[in-house]
Amino acid sequence: MGFSLTRSLPNLISLARLVLVPAIISMISAQRWKEASVVFVVAGVSDALDGWIARSFNLRSELGAYLDPLADKALIVSIYVTLAIVGVLPATIAIIVVARDAMIVGAFMISWFLDKPVEVRPLLISKLNTLVQLTCAALVLGAKAFDVATGAWLGPLIYLVAALSLASLGAYFNGWIRHMSV
Structure with a gap:
């Protein structure tokens, strides 16, 4: 089966998102908000x-099942770490976001190494978590870009990101523990 631009479009978009990550990080580091x-x-x-x-067009693929979440995680983890390094977000939230993803990837790898692979399927709580993480990062970047005070909304939003990150981690671990018969 050869390369088809149409069939590969979702994967190419995910790859483009991966390519944008270093550019965004560079811009944040240079305070080009x-x-x-x-x-x-x-x-x-x-x-x-x-x-x-x-x-919509039934273009799901095995590669896409891995590539899309990889692009999401590269974007989110990089943004949170960089915003913490430049002092815009507290380091604690970056640690929670990174630790969640590292633990989930670690669990998937252990499953794979033990020849009990877990199906890659995002949970509803995980989709909500990703949405809130992206929204928080977008709002923080927008506030910096347009010199808007983060004031009262940033603290509660960070707590929401932390709570959803931990809830999502708990949901994945619960499924993983059952799958692994721990």
Whole structure:
């Protein structure tokens, strides 16, 4: 089966999102907030777009099942770590976001090494978590880009990101523990 641009479109969009990650990180590091904000929104929209195209036109693929979440995680983890490094977000939230993803990937790898692979399937809580994480990052970048005070909304939003990240981790671990017969 050869390469088909149409069949590969969702995967190409995911790859483009991966390519945007270093650009966004570079812009944040240089405090080019408006550019970082615009490119981040483009990356976020690409996440919705590739999924919609794959579902609507039955273009799902095994590669896409891995590539899309990899692009999401690269974007989210990189953004949270970079925003913490430049002092815009507390390090604690970056640690929670990174630790959640590292633990889930670690569990999947252990399953694979033990020849009991877990099906890659996002949970509803995980989709909500990703949406809130992306929204928080977009709002923070937008606030920096347009010099808007984060004031009263940032604290509760960070707590929501932390709570959803931990709830999502718990849901994945619960399924993983049952799958592994621990």
